[in-house]
Amino acid sequence: MVENRPFLTVLGHLIVLLGVIIIAFPVWMTFVASTHSQQTMLQSPIPVLPGPHLIENYTKVLTEGYGRVGSTPVLMTLTNSLIMALGVALGKIAISIISAFAIVYFRFPGRMYFFWAIFVTLMLPVEVRIVPTYGVVASLGMLDSYSGLIIPLIASATATFLFRQFFLSVPDELTEAARVDGASPMRFFWDILLPMSRTSIAALFVIQFIYGWNQYLWPLLITTKESYYTVVMTVSRQANVVDGVPSWNLLMAMAMLAMLPPVLVVVFMQRQFVRGLVETEK
Amino acid sequence: MEKRVTFNERWLPYLLLGPQIIITLVFFFWPSGQAIYQSLLIEDAFGGNSKFVWFENFAQLFRDNSYAHSAQVTVVFSFLVAAIGLGVSLLLAVMADRIIRGATGYKTFLVWPYAVAPAVAGVLWGFLFNPSVGIVAWMLQGIGIEFNYVINGNQALMLVVIAAVWNQISYNFLFFLAGLQSIPKSLIEAAAIDGAGPSRRFWDIIFPLLSPTGFFLLVVNIIYAFFGTFGVIDSLTKGGPAKATEILVFKVYNDGFRGQDLGGSSAQSVILMIVVILLTFVQFRFIERRVHY
Numbered sequence: 368m369v370e371n372r373p374f375l376t377v378l379g380h381l382i383v384l385l386g387v388i389i390i391a392f393p394v395w396m397t398f399v400a401s402t403h404s405q406q407t408m409l410q411s412p413i414p415v416l417p418g419p420h421l422i423e424n425y426t427k428v429l430t431e432g433y434g435r436v437g438s439t440p441v442l443m444t445l446t447n448s449l450i451m452a453l454g455v456a457l458g459k460i461a462i463s464i465i466s467a468f469a470i471v472y473f474r475f476p477g478r479m480y481f482f483w484a485i486f487v488t489l490m491l492p493v494e495v496r497i498v499p500t501y502g503v504v505a506s507l508g509m510l511d512s513y514s515g516l517i518i519p520l521i522a523s524a525t526a527t528f529l530f531r532q533f534f535l536s537v538p539d540e541l542t543e544a545a546r547v548d549g550a551s552p553m554r555f556f557w558d559i560l561l562p563m564s565r566t567s568i569a570a571l572f573v574i575q576f577i578y579g580w581n582q583y584l585w586p587l588l589i590t591t592k593e594s595y596y597t598v599v600m601t602v603s604r605q606a607n608v609v610d611g612v613p614s615w616n617l618l619m620a621m622a623m624l625a626m627l628p629p630v631l632v633v634v635f636m637q638r639q640f641v642r643g644l645v646e647t648e649k
Numbered sequence: 650m651e652k653r654v655t656f657n658e659r660w661l662p663y664l665l666l667g668p669q670i671i672i673t674l675v676f677f678f679w680p681s682g683q684a685i686y687q688s689l690l691i692e693d694a695f696g697g698n699s700k701f702v703w704f705e706n707f708a709q710l711f712r713d714n715s716y717a718h719s720a721q722v723t724v725v726f727s728f729l730v731a732a733i734g735l736g737v738s739l740l741l742a743v744m745a746d747r748i749i750r751g752a753t754g755y756k757t758f759l760v761w762p763y764a765v766a767p768a769v770a771g772v773l774w775g776f777l778f779n780p781s782v783g784i785v786a787w788m789l790q791g792i793g794i795e796f797n798y799v800i801n802g803n804q805a806l807m808l809v810v811i812a813a814v815w816n817q818i819s820y821n822f823l824f825f826l827a828g829l830q831s832i833p834k835s836l837i838e839a840a841a842i843d844g845a846g847p848s849r850r851f852w853d854i855i856f857p858l859l860s861p862t863g864f865f866l867l868v869v870n871i872i873y874a875f876f877g878t879f880g881v882i883d884s885l886t887k888g889g890p891a892k893a894t895e896i897l898v899f900k901v902y903n904d905g906f907r908g909q910d911l912g913g914s915s916a917q918s919v920i921l922m923i924v925v926i927l928l929t930f931v932q933f934r935f936i937e938r939r940v941h942y
Contacts, residue, residue: 375847379744386741387758390818393773394765396784400776412787462668469665474655481666488677492876494898495921498905498914499680499687507675519676527669535652542654552656581766583880584902603768603884606775615782622772629764634757641760641823 401620454517455579467530570643727874738821767880802893828862
């Protein structure tokens, strides 16, 4: 800073620290709740420090699930979420990197029409056209399947734009050199363009993994079989069952498990995450 | 911008574009077209028969008080989410920017809420404010405030706003921090030499220079409040109590899947599509000509 004002620096630390604490508070309480027994969690005020039932609760949730509305083992829903998140992230990257390659490196009739057709998909989130999209997926017989969970969500333009932007910044000399050496377009793509795109791919992967993992409405609509439930929708479903004695401890253990993978991805891949966030919004 | 050097191939580019175009056609254009078509139909209550009615569904929506109410809730909700979210994250970003040592450490502690699914965020906040076991509800009771979002509409709205803001705060924070760090230090130093104190420097230099980021985030937050908060609302209040938190996108879902009113729901979808297109247009305009004062 330009001048030394100890009071402001202390105030800055205090405010940010307070912000961090308030932001972390709900997750702390969730963690605390997941380490107590069911009885403890039924008396108000509930404890604010962790209890002794951590391993017991998590083991139960992971292997048996807990059930007021059918118990699905969380291990299974976590696997489904992982398949969905990976499918969405990798699928999006795969189809958009090749279409960006086509749009940037080739001249062909109808190029601009294709470009605009992809562009308009930027605008409509799946929530807006949810009813007819459900109808289409149902008529294709894709309800209750991984392809139904994944494929409708990979039609989006953001990734294509990111790669287009990046390809435009690749120097023309590289393309010329490749052509002089007689490399075919696909050879150029595999040996030069793809290795150069590594950082963009990593950044996009982090963002899209989180997007896929956190999907809620879509899996809620198109899955009716428990074997396809994802972890996020299961948490919300169980939280909304009103009858019976609530097992807050187990519900919160489930919520912790639903949050953990994407949060770890963000924390450990922070640089790629920030980059992806900024770049997809360009 | 165009490439100078390109490849000459007849079929390859179509092959490369194929997967994305097919998926876009099947899962984007087809359903969107259907939404537009169905918004002009009225379906028989017993299914099967449908009648072409032009804009009757739209006319009905505009006469419908519950639609006007939902639109009003959406406006209030988006305003609160955007205003509180931007205010809080700007404060945090400005303070974190002041702190040179420890700023990156704080960053790690502020970015992770982005990774929490909106639906899970709803469950977390619902637990804190739960009328029977919630710790915050208990503390509020201690100071004489009866908090029960299950029956009190205003409190329910407040709670979904808090959960939605919490979920979006890291996004706003990161963009504000990046914006702050791109302001040349020489400007701040020059102002300091001229005798401007910290708050004067903030309002006269930093704030105006941050306005492009602010406008961009405003649009993003409105889009988020309109469409991205479905999970928060569905897992916290389901639009209730008494439709106090039923935002437009929730009503599309409710009328379409719960109420089985396909024509009405499609008409709402079409209206929302127009809203998104307008918002996206505004967003692109601002990015094109970043407002500077």
